[in-house]
Amino acid sequence: MKIVIIGAGEIGYDLASVLSAEKHDVTVLDRERGPLSRVTESLDVLTKEGNATSVKDLVDTGVSDADILICVTSVDEVNMMSGMIGKRLGAKMVIARVRSEEFSGEEAPLSPSDLGIDVMIHPELSAAQEIAHLLRRSSASDVINLADKKMQLIGIRLEANSPLNGVSLNEYADRFPDIVFRVVAIGRRGRTIIPNGSIKLQKYDQVFILAKTEHIPQVIKTTGKKETELHSVMIAGGSDMGAMIARLLCADQTKNWSIKLIEPDYELAEELAIELKEVMVLNGNPTDPDLLVTEGINEMDAFIAVTDDEESNIISCLMAKHLEVKKTVALVSKPDFIPLAQTIGLDAVINKKVAASNEIHRYVRRGKVISVTELRGIKAEVIELQATPGSKITKKPIKKLRLPDGCVIGGILCNGSVEIVTGASQVDDNDRVIIFCLPTAIDKVTKLFQ
Known part of the structure; x- marks a missing residue:
């Protein structure tokens, strides 16, 4: 599959890494030589230095015959413009990262299709929603x-x-x-x-x-763990994700959350205080131990660190854990930090790049893929596939199927009812099947469903 990625930042690099490893024909376009050099040195992909909104540069990059165009620069307007141009040039599918709720919200005056965009992704919102899920399961890391x-x-x-x-x-x-x-x-x-x-x-x-x-x-x-109700939450960092988490918790009709949010920028803190009436917004350094103790971190049920400084996120969560906070979650972007963070005692880590990759992956996979989710800290993925009528997966009970090494079938959804799989389970036409596998087994498993 020919895939063009616009933007060689953290998310663009991560996508290029994953997609090139799966043997797709990947080209990355960026206007900055530095990020492109990193891609060229580390990955087996083509690169092009150019302007994401230039028709000439997009044509030269091969957008016209791309199966998928993925626009993930740091600027929403650039992503939308390059996506619109790419669609007109002939890209079969356009996926764009758009964070502004003026364009991605339900009440937006323009729909993605109006802009020529097939799929809008919002990694920060996906990650914020995942954190909200984690707060409802106090013992789980995922x-x-x-x-x-x-x-x-x-x-x-x-x-x-x-x-x-x-x-x-x-x-x-x-x-x-x-x-x-x-x-x-x-x-x-x-x-x-x-x-x-x-x-x-x-x-x-x-x-x-x-x-x-x-x-x-x-x-x-x-497992010996105890599920405890979490009610009070302290959020370190109020830009982007911190504010989203606060909004999601305020909108939670099932529980009355007590929320404190610490933001170092005075003007942003003031804006959030006006918007989020149910949240105590504090202006200060969210990584300052004295401030955290003064504001009662030791009395909190959960501590969420989502500042731009991931080392500080890990350190402040460790301090919270030392003060016996029941649940700690840190925003981490470097892949090497993810297994390390859980090893040293953090309850959970969240990665925006993984959230973006999970959203995009199901549009890249062949066959009727419902969802693809990467498991943090280990090299395995959860794939939800729909069985095509007459496909190999429907021919025999699971115990008689020759499944690839590094793969296990976990569950089946059939006509609204779910089943945890045993060896005697049988997949029927159009059933949705949940599979867990190593990256090396993904293509082999997907072929069983075609």
């Missing part, structure tokens, strides 16, 4: 809704005193016959394991468990 929210995948870190340490997955299932669940992936000391029934769990494993949404609280108890 919460992913699947099958129209009828199933959830949760990530749990096993503590040193977990009752599951040393227990095989077969024994784990036998201990709790009344709960239907499946362990689909394990992160262990930097390794990713797609497990079988004989593998034994170890302390500090990051365990990913799939179950029906209503069974998740019971599954959490089996």
Whole structure:
């Protein structure tokens, strides 16, 4: 597939890295030589130095015969303009990063189709929504809704005193016959394991468990963790994502959240104080330990650090954890920091680039792909696929299928009902199937559904 990416920043680079590794024909356009040099030196892709809104430069980059044009510069207007021009030039699908609610909101006067854009993505909003989900599951480091929210995948870190340490997955299932669940992936000391029934769990494993949404609280108890209600939240950083998280929590009809938000810019803090009537907005340095203690961080249920300084996010979350805050979440952009952050004791980390990649991926995959989600901290993905009538996946029960190595089928959604998969399960035409696999197995698995 021929893919043109406009913008060689953090998100553009990450997408180019992932898509080129999957053997797509990728070209990256940017007006700055520095970011392009990084792409050229590290990735097997073509690069073009030029203006994203220049018809000549877009034609020279090959937009006219692109299967997908992805516009992810840091400027909304540039993304929209280059997307419009690209569509007119012949790009089959246009995906644009647009953060302004004037264009991406439900009441926007212009729809994406009016602008020639097939898909608008908003990585910051996706990441903010993920943080809001994490606050509703206090024990989980990851919460992913699947099958129209009828199933959830949760990530749990096993503590040193977990009752599951040393227990095989077969024994784990036998201990709790009344709960239907499946362990689909394990992160262990930097390794990713797609497990079988004989593998034994170890302390500090990051365990990913799939179950029906209503069974998740019971599954959490089996790991030795306790689900506690979170009510008070402190947010460090009020620009972009911090403000979005505050808005999402204020709009939550199921709970009355107590929210403090700390923002260093006086004018922005004042604007947020006027807009967010239910939030206590403070003007100050959100990484200042004295300020955090003075404002009662030790009395908070959750601490969310989403400033632009990711090292400070990690350090302030560690301090919050030391003060026995129940849940800490840090915004982290460097991939190397993600497994490290959980190893040193943070409850969860969020990455905007991963959110963007997850949104875009399902439009790149072949076949009827419902969603693609990358699991943070391990090299595995969750893919929700729809079985094409007559495809190989529908021919035999799962135990008789020759599935690729590094892949496991977790659940099936059929006519509105969900099933956690066993060896006897059968996939029928048009069923939606949830699969967990290593990157090396993705293409092989996708072909089974075509």
